[in-house]
Amino acid sequence: MHLKRLTLTIPLTLSLVACNTGTLTRTSVPSEVMPAALTNQSTVFADSLTAGYQNWSWSTTADFAATTPVQAGTRAMKVTFTAAWAGLYLHTDAPIDGSKVDTLRFYVHGGTTGNQAVRVVLEAGGSLLSQSFSLTAKPNVWTLVEIPLSNLGKPSSISGIAIQDTLGKAQPAFFLDEVMFYQKGTTPPPVALSLYVDAALARKPISPNIYGISFAGETLARDLKLPVRRWGGNRTSRFNYKVDADTTANDWYFEGYPVANSNPGILPRGNAVDLFIQQDKRTATSSLITVPMVGYVTRDRNITCGFSVSKYGAQQAVDPWHTDCGNGIKPDGSFITGNNPLDTSVASNSAFVQGWITYLTQTFGKAGAGGVKYYNLDNEPNLWNSTHRDVHPQPTSYDELLNKTIDYGSKIKAVDPAAQLLGPAEWGWSNYFYSARDAAAGGDWWNTRPDRKAHGDMELVAWYLQQLKAYETTNGKRLLDYLDLHYYPQSGVYNNDISAATRYKRLRSTRSLWDPTYLDESWIADKVNLIPRMKAWVNTYYPGTKLAIGEYNFGAPDDINGALTEADALGIFAREGMDMAVLWGTTFLGEGQAGYDPDRTPITYALRMYRNYDGLGSAFGDTYVHSASTDQAKLSIYAAERASDRAITIMMVNKQETVANITLQTKNITATNAKVFQYTAAALKSIVTKPDLTLSAGKVTTSLPASSITLLVIK
Template sequence: MTIDCTAPSHRISPLIYGIAFDGLTEKRDKHQYEVGATTRRWGGNPTSRYNWKLGGAWNTANDWFYQNVDIGLSYDDFLESNRKHGMTSALTVPILGWVAKDAKSVGFPVSRFGSQQQEDNGSGNGLARDGTPLKPGAPTLTSTEAPPEFIAEWIRAIRKKDQERGQRSVQTYILDNEPMLWNSTHRDVHPEPLSYDGLLERTIAYGTVVRKEDPEGLIAGPAEWGWTNYLWSAADFAPGKMPHSDRRAHGNMPLLPWYLRQLREHEKKTGVRLLDIVDLHFYPQTNVGVGLEGNTDPATNARRIRSTRGLWDPTYKDESWIGEPIRLIPRMKEWVADNYPGLRISIGEYNFGAFRHMSGGLAQAEALGRFAQENIYSAYFWQYPTEGSPVFWAFRAFRNFDGKGSRFQDWWVPAKATEGTSVFASRDEAGGKMVAVVLNFDPDQAAQAQIQLKGCGTLDSVRVLGYSGAPGGFTEQTPGAKAAGSLTQRLPPYSMTVLDLTVKKP
């Protein structure tokens, strides 16, 4: 392994260590604040239908029978909790056009639509017994209209409180959540698949009021879910229409580049920038699971770890139905450079499944290291790591590996490792303190890492902490042999090792 302090470096955005808000467990699970997250995102399908005037009311969409519910927590509770715990806030604002009108109505009541494939206390999943989608009723069954002025009023209320307390509470506004899936996730109020033009029109209409009410806030979008909607619209797959007809009607440009180019043209014409951050979601399509779910047989574990390469590696051919390199972050950088230079990049949702298995933890640690390497602006894990899980300790490898606040430093240092391992290195502003996170992906074999420090100075002190899945997280390890510009360290099978170093500058 080589850590090269002579190569160009960059400052790491602290917002890559983000997590999501889970309204259903917020009150009872305080361990999310122990993971070391720097920012939290108010997002997910229900936030597309959040009614800020009703406190905690939103619609659960197809996640749970299209039910209006009150989660017992308002957006202001979320913002206040973030301030209390030293985290910044990214707030999803609905541009769908409909929000929950109360905390009790449902989209497909059995009393009106009859027996359905699945039911919960009188509400159905919108599918007939044979699986046929039922034609939805009027949106007013569950919802009330939410035009741009509804959002403008919300932001005015937020900014008024900010001014009273003298502190900003929202750093980023995200323009809704996965809009190209609305015709399935929210088909009770938006059954028609969204088009290129529909996405742009809503972005302009709602983005304009967000910018007007909070000129210094950052605006992110379009928060699309994955591969098909990086490249095509929902209308491109509409039943009864020629495949990809919407894309062909827009110069055959992939959705995201077209979207960015149109917003750049809008800024040229009006002088108003409506997007600061390109926000896309990333979920491996290689059948590795999401959240706590996912098989943990050897083949799936190895594929789970490899799937992280879809974020950054141009040589990695995705092992799913996609079947070609995704290279998401380099692709996003190219799209920005070609169509709207200067925009920042965010991965607004991602995870690799199997939270409680070491393969899930290693995939997570790999992703955090790559976010630092690729110099993106922000990333938000979905939802948040469960206490004591390998994914929890993957965050802690970068954010608080010794339980006393020691962490990955603020400047990225380029580093290289052999196949089957990774090394991610960082230094402080002065260059005298360095922290490296070293990963061994082999479940059976230990590795002997020989690490060369190129141009970093003379190695002074070495502290080593390791984690291989045992309860309690990182523990002190015996340092290996060290010389002026190198060290040797044993890496146990399936392990994360943190090297906490000091160097004397030449």
Template structure:
């Protein structure tokens, strides 16, 4: 499929607005919900150098099942269950020069040429190939006849006997040799010795293995049992620490689970739940990583990383499928974010994958970023697949995901590549979607989704609109926070699936425009920075009446201003016709940054004022400390409770104790991040060894599993500090 070059961009008439059906209402507020969009969400696995260079691909991942067992010294991998558990040599240019010139060396050198950050996989499994040359995990000569063998290497079987049972008791040393932290350090020292550290242009990211909760299937020749929570924690401690010892500037990602169930379970499933506190595995895992940093002073996990493949029938297939499958593919992107969407597969649950991961991080290891290093909505060869991919990329940016890499990369001529071009190279000259999210909403995202961003390089407003229906639609787009302009329009659709088309310009007023969207289309509106003379930025605001929960801001008047918008940390905090605004609802002992914009009568806003950062006062409403509990999960016979203890005083504490009364029939089954004793109907929780010190305003959290039912229970916990 041809790639549309700049020299061949043409202008064509848009869909006929007179015959288009009414579409959902769309709204954009340039000043609201402003947050950075991470460039790293536009990554891929194994993209060609041609496509990576064209898209200026930000991240290239070298991952997958085969990379779990890779030996950089011999430049070979074990292909695991993907191909008869065989050791297979890479096409090394000069084997005598190894480890120089390995596939990972060449991959990083190619990524340097395309400006892509390298993401490599390091082994946690404890095994790598033992030597260069072919070896089989399940030799027919050694282990007997098997259901299937490699037609090119007939002694290599699939590890399944003719009667359908798995071969067991095989020797892992048939293919592999033990490899732990020292192996990882040696490999990274090789990489940093040639290419520098991550901070100096070397390999930026390391995945801590690949889908370890499936090792008992994919790598059962060396790891026949599922990996439990404690094993995964301990291996992560060992290998994560090795990565940081070899290159402290590198970033790590884990546990790199296979899908939604990886957030809930280890490789041992429900049977392992008592070993991870009775809570979802992701909650426990993140808390364990936080505990390591607090105990050792080193963060060994930078990104909470899990894969996701839609489980709905046919959605992730390479084929587009019938009309029902195509509609399901477009609908199923809601599992990434929508709290009301019940996954239409065997999962049958409200997944809300990205917010769920971010919530887990916020509760258990704040500051950890989120990543999805494998995903695919399939149908790379179809416009339907391109629509889904464009929707997914928009969701990644809106929901604040930090990194994502598509499995695997499309070819340069496939429609899914054009979905990426709409964000990374819509005009053939490197034109990109914006890098600061702005509010953009649709009243029916199943029909039309819209994503908005502002571009830092030129201040342009960029709007990506996806019509997922089979008919032309006309939707009103209400705009606020900017003035009138003329938008350039770029579109990819089934009307011309050979490439992106530069459509006729779209007039945009200060209040918006009407968008006519062809059936099954991706449309990008690029609205240049408003060059209409604007009001000058207000002078720097000042603060008064500062309390624990509020502050009053004042600023100099701007001639011609109809009113002013106060922004808090980049988002609107209030609007007033005066030059003073009382901002309330703030958190105690928290830093906030405020700016002010002047608005004229047409609704055009000025540049922001100089920023003012203030810190609210500590909450003195109580003395010593306060404690609060929240029920965060419930299942038959048990429920999960989060306990938060906060220092409300003005001096630091070295330890804390909290007590809460239990209702009849309740008892404590499990506690983490604290130690519990029970006397009668009172449970007393004391800090763990690492979370007792609380500065003024600081807090600590502990989790508990209680036997019983919380219905009708209204606990009033108390606490004290030492």
């Protein structure tokens, strides 16, 4: 089968079949967020069949005055195929000039059942054309479909449209609305969208821990009433609290390095983690501390080299400030092996970590008495043979990961039973399913996967959960409290690129968190479906385990595009019921660069919209309630109720680079006054209070600026 990519603009990923000159092509097409301009508009149906159109349908019942569901106005078209290969056929004796339009646009709703499979064709010169566009309707939701006429034969004169059954049988009723042809313009006009909130439906608690940040500064933590702050990342895997030193590992020439300390004579008191926890206590933030399990911690407070040039010979690159420290790669490109881990480090085990937890509980109290509440079981263990190959060159296996989790986890719980443990803190997609030992086999290792096959051919995360459940069953003790996976989109958006293509892709990439139809636009080329996947693993293998995305970032933190994406992600975490999520980094600018201020970047204002939108500590609600948008890909909406004052808070993220005209319909909300708070590119250092809106019969119509985050607070 010859495969090619179609150029389509569709806000939801659909299963598509396009037939062009007899060639069958299947693809999954991602949404664009830019709206189409409705110029040279020629309407077929909007509240009623346009005058001049005739119903030439066959084996089909067409009701042109259906009152529910309706996408816009008061009526929609209800279509029921009553026999195989039936078709809705709408003909006009006043043909449309095909040179003045280039897109067919309509909304489709699958009713309560959905999955109606149809193909769309045009009529020209009294005949239906052979080229077609196929789709499957989704249940209980309106989906906008925009089809370039180039995919439908692009006739010079259009005298009708037909939508035909492709299942070869009668199908349940589906609905169409706003059917029209138009020409895309260069300056899009505002797009009208309908939003809906019902305060009595889909109610569930929102965990405050979804608003976490790694290494947030004290000013930002105080401003956000930061719920959780993480001490994590590659360097923390070898932090030695006794000498207050860590190791740069593969990030920077494998150097042992002292942490700046004004009074090292009193160590371990006053080490970097002590100071970290002290800040968290001042801001009423829970600490998430990474404990080292890699097997070594940094030796002392001297600057040391994991791959000394004087000891191991010439290397491809050296630290320009410490030229004896190389990158561990020989000039011929091969890795240095057989180096001595003791060059930078000392051996460490679970007893060392138990001693540290004992020290922390003696210094700050136990988890239930204001001490450290959360511990990460190291960081990205299936990258140790890369990140920390100077001390752990052997690839991590299924068994090593489990055995260390049990060994270290039981030691931590023995000291502080109330402490919450998070693992395995894996870096991303590949190591959700396979171990580093699988990858070390080389070749098409994902097919051979020797380590995985030796463990029942189970996905690594699934096996990990299963074995820890078995441990609890046998020992009566839960070690793992949170399934913790890291997530970075692999589609080339985790950067500062704000070109048009990357902006749109970045905004689409949040769909990988929740959308089972979204085909990841990267080397993954699969449906990530991260949060539902995590839930399924937990429900199947270790019920009761909480869910954490302990490290994530979608890029562009210094731009409004990154703020929109973050606001969307936070809403998804709330809606999908995540228990914890921790942002990695609030800026990509280095200290000293123009605009550097990690506390005042656009991405931090996305967090402020949820945590402190008015500067007075007011926050998004803590009970999620039902919310829906006719096009979540263009304008997403998330709603909640706040326990303190019963206010309904509604977050709207306009991902379009044009104004959006919206109609918001609410239900089970009695108040009529809505306060408005907004964040836009026009004021990147502030959240602006806008004039109040008034809801009439629970409804309000307004406009939202391009690329904006808007919060309504209805008290």
